[in-house]
Amino acid sequence: MDYEIIIAGGGMVGAALACLLGQAGKQVAVLETTTPAAFSPDDPFDNRVSAISRASQRLLEQAGAWSSVLNMRAAPYENMQVWDATGSGLIRFEAAELGESDLGHIVENRVLQLALLATLKTYPSVELLCPARLESFELSQQQIQVKLADGRQLTAQLLVGADGAQSVVRSLAELPYEVLDYAQKGVVCTAYTSLPHLDTAWQRFLPTGPLAFLPLPEPQACSIVWTLPADQADTALWWDEERFQRELGQALDFRLGEIMSLGERAAFPLRGLHAQPYVRERIALLGDAAHTIHPLAGQGVNLGFKDAQALAELILANERADAGSLKLLRRYERARRGDNFLTQKAMEAFNLVFSNTLAPWQILRNRGLTTANQLPLLKYQLAKRAMGL
Numbered sequence: 001m002d003y004e005i006i007i008a009g010g011g012m013v014g015a016a017l018a019c020l021l022g023q024a025g026k027q028v029a030v031l032e033t034t035t036p037a038a039f040s041p042d043d044p045f046d047n048r049v050s051a052i053s054r055a056s057q058r059l060l061e062q063a064g065a066w067s068s069v070l071n072m073r074a075a076p077y078e079n080m081q082v083w084d085a086t087g088s089g090l091i092r093f094e095a096a097e098l099g100e101s102d103l104g105h106i107v108e109n110r111v112l113q114l115a116l117l118a119t120l121k122t123y124p125s126v127e128l129l130c131p132a133r134l135e136s137f138e139l140s141q142q143q144i145q146v147k148l149a150d151g152r153q154l155t156a157q158l159l160v161g162a163d164g165a166q167s168v169v170r171s172l173a174e175l176p177y178e179v180l181d182y183a184q185k186g187v188v189c190t191a192y193t194s195l196p197h198l199d200t201a202w203q204r205f206l207p208t209g210p211l212a213f214l215p216l217p218e219p220q221a222c223s224i225v226w227t228l229p230a231d232q233a234d235t236a237l238w239w240d241e242e243r244f245q246r247e248l249g250q251a252l253d254f255r256l257g258e259i260m261s262l263g264e265r266a267a268f269p270l271r272g273l274h275a276q277p278y279v280r281e282r283i284a285l286l287g288d289a290a291h292t293i294h295p296l297a298g299q300g301v302n303l304g305f306k307d308a309q310a311l312a313e314l315i316l317a318n319e320r321a322d323a324g325s326l327k328l329l330r331r332y333e334r335a336r337r338g339d340n341f342l343t344q345k346a347m348e349a350f351n352l353v354f355s356n357t358l359a360p361w362q363i364l365r366n367r368g369l370t371t372a373n374q375l376p377l378l379k380y381q382l383a384k385r386a387m388g389l
């Protein structure tokens with residue numbers, strides 16, 4: 001056997017799993033097609049960022065990668081303000097009220113991935129193969145043999161599919177999945193505003209979908225995720241810069257003043273996906289390969305990190321067991337499926353309720369936000385849950 005575990009995909013989730021296993025001396029190979037460009041502090045902000053919860057921060061600390069994230073760049077946010085465009089409903093969370101220094105961090109995906117890849121290279125039992133594309137595999141009773149596009153062949157007890165929403169491992173393993181197309185796209189870019197973001201994550205629910213302004217390490221720079229019906233998102237990408245700035249400022253009700261300039265724009269189709277099951281003999285899926293959710297509360301990669309933690313803990317707690325045994329892998333699935341399912345459905349419910357234009361729903365959700373804002377205990381519970389605590 002070449003390795004105990006082969007991880008297909010060295011994205012944020014696969015690389016985190018490799019670090020957790022590498023720390024314990026597990027023989028791991030990580031296959032990754034491309035690594036991101038090296039970081040320089042002068043680089044413009046990337047348009048793909050993640051809101052990293054406290055629980056994910058702790059996992060990244062445990063994996064040995066968090067200091068490397070902070071050495072590049074990350075923006076802690078201390079407040080969050082969520083409001084409805086069709087009424088006066090508003091809810092505001094403050095880290096100080098919870099006795100916390102911040103509610104989480106906004107980190108560029110590239111920074112997270114680079115930090116994790118640099119960390120995994122420090123563990124002698126982990127090997128990063130890049131460029132390496134998994135093309136096929138063959139299962140036998142004792143092992144799984146993975147074939148790469150360049151002809152190399154590797155064997156292991158377990159193959160982990162951490163290869164994202166279009167997972168090749170999932171399709172080769174014939175693991176079925178449910179998919180729900182939200183008929184929306186998330187338009188992302190960096191926006192420079194005339195007013196400072198005040199270390200606050202801003203989210204406005206519009207009938208077309210939610211708009212988030214996530215604070216970046218410069219006081220007037222935010223990363224935006226603007227959810228729009230798919231055709232409107234495509235149109236917005238074609239607007240000239242002046243029109244996009246005007247419409248974006250208006251969509252946020254000018255809370256951060258005018259939009260002064262923009263980074264590169266992109267749009268991602270939004271769909272919910274859930275594999276059923278996540279595992280079969282010698283194969284396990286995690287992260288986006290197992291589930292994707294609506295990005296409105298920024299929980300996608302946070303769920304993936306929880307998957308990585310659950311799988312690593314199980315493998316390490318059962319040192320003498322075959323890491324690819326279906327019995328062990330089913331325990332991983334049982335540990336994670338409920339949380340992933342409930343989070344996915346909760347995001348879908350929020351998306352539906354807040355984009356509903358019927359008057360009773362508008363009244364109900366505005367009252368809901370206002371009432372929740374006035375109930376400190378409920379707010380505390382909501383914030384702690386979002387922080388993964």
Ligand SMILES: Cc1cc2nc3c(=O)[nH]c(=O)nc-3n(C[C@H](O)[C@H](O)[C@H](O)COP(=O)(O)OP(=O)(O)OC[C@H]3O[C@@H](n4cnc5c(N)ncnc54)[C@H](O)[C@@H]3O)c2cc1C
Pocket residue numbers: 008009010011012013014031032033034049050051052132133134135162163164165168186187188225268286287288289295297298299300301302303304
């Ligand atoms: C608009 C938008 C905003 C979002 N905002 C947030 C947020 O604020 N917070 C949050 O938690 N989540 C957010 N998400 C979700 C988050 O981006 C994903 O959950 C996360 O990227 C999943 O990470 P992953 O490592 O599972 O998959 P990926 O990031 O897709 O990584 C998969 C890796 O596998 C590699 N790969 C693929 N195929 C192969 C192969 N055959 N062989 C070898 N390697 C392969 C790829 O190169 C890639 O590096 C957002 C998503 C969207 C669309």
